Amino acid sequence: MSKTRTALLTTACVATLGLAGWGGFELTRPAYDGAAGIIYGSAFAPVRDTNIDFHTWYPADPGGKAVTIVGNGVFYGTPAGRGAPHQSGQFPAIIISHGAGGNAGQFGWIASQLAEAGYVVILPNHPGTTSRNASAEAAVRVWERPADVSAVLDEITTKPDDYPFIDDDRFAMLGFSAGGYTAMAVSGARVDPDRLQTFCDDTDHGMSDCAFLARFGVDLHSLDLSPAAQDLRDARIRTSVVVDPGIVATLTEQSLSQIDIPMLIINLGDEDLVPDGVYARHAADRIPTATYRVAPDATHFSFLAQCKPKGPAILENEGEMDRLCDDAGSRSRADIHRDVAGIIVSYFQRNL
Numbered sequence: 619m620s621k622t623r624t625a626l627l628t629t630a631c632v633a634t635l636g637l638a639g640w641g642g643f644e645l646t647r648p649a650y651d652g653a654a655g656i657i658y659g660s661a662f663a664p665v666r667d668t669n670i671d672f673h674t675w676y677p678a679d680p681g682g683k684a685v686t687i688v689g690n691g692v693f694y695g696t697p698a699g700r701g702a703p704h705q706s707g708q709f710p711a712i713i714i715s716h717g718a719g720g721n722a723g724q725f726g727w728i729a730s731q732l733a734e735a736g737y738v739v740i741l742p743n744h745p746g747t748t749s750r751n752a753s754a755e756a757a758v759r760v761w762e763r764p765a766d767v768s769a770v771l772d773e774i775t776t777k778p779d780d781y782p783f784i785d786d787d788r789f790a791m792l793g794f795s796a797g798g799y800t801a802m803a804v805s806g807a808r809v810d811p812d813r814l815q816t817f818c819d820d821t822d823h824g825m826s827d828c829a830f831l832a833r834f835g836v837d838l839h840s841l842d843l844s845p846a847a848q849d850l851r852d853a854r855i856r857t858s859v860v861v862d863p864g865i866v867a868t869l870t871e872q873s874l875s876q877i878d879i880p881m882l883i884i885n886l887g888d889e890d891l892v893p894d895g896v897y898a899r900h901a902a903d904r905i906p907t908a909t910y911r912v913a914p915d916a917t918h919f920s921f922l923a924q925c926k927p928k929g930p931a932i933l934e935n936e937g938e939m940d941r942l943c944d945d946a947g948s949r950s951r952a953d954i955h956r957d958v959a960g961i962i963v964s965y966f967q968r969n970l
Contacts, residue, residue, distance in 0.1 A: 628823030688723025696726025915947025
């Protein structure tokens, strides 16, 4: 449920192009000469009875067309090679799950670095909690997100000819915010529905989640949240990195103690300043295989893409509740990204 509601911004951030102009622009795009390619796919998700789309970044050789992934008025985009030839061999794959209200394109900054380091990176857009397709009601149905991940894994593993560069014996997860909960759920964590039902009773947990639900008239006590208790573990996931996990306090101690895959849990910011809603040291202490770290000078939103100079003003004009462009200390978001990316890449090199 912890959110990055960039869905509220897109009307101010997206430029409109005429079809004729777009076609000409495509013909004149330069060839890509980097090492991170991107393609797009979709997978049928039974929990939703529809397809979900996903981005796939991969180690690439020069070629294809140079594109910028999801830059807009607020956030910088990330260069990639659309349709660039993939490097020879098979590579471990990391599924990245975005926060509620976010989207796959927000994490090009880390996806490109992982691809350049020799990993395939798969980013599903979670319907109902994705930019331009988000609602408070959908955000509460947390059990749908881990099922999305399993649906994407089913698509990839049953169509190996479409993904010859993926080693389907080496899958991992990386999740941020609501995606952090998603990563924990596919690793074996389970929600206590009673805790989820009372999540907004006495506190806002230092986040804007409960205000968001109240704004749209969602009363957790009026909902059937029993599906949140189900076991959503996917045995194909061999290790996970979890960043500022949402609803972490609703996870059962028993399920945390039974997680048996390596897990790195990162909180963004000095530990005494991390919002209660995503503070994860207590969960990490209950997971026998977990390592806990913090990223100094960061805030919850430092994991998003770097903001453009006019980004904060656009957010304010749009009425965005959260300060998506603010970091906590003297370091820039670029510096925070370098440190966090280094931690994540090193962790996967050791554990995948």
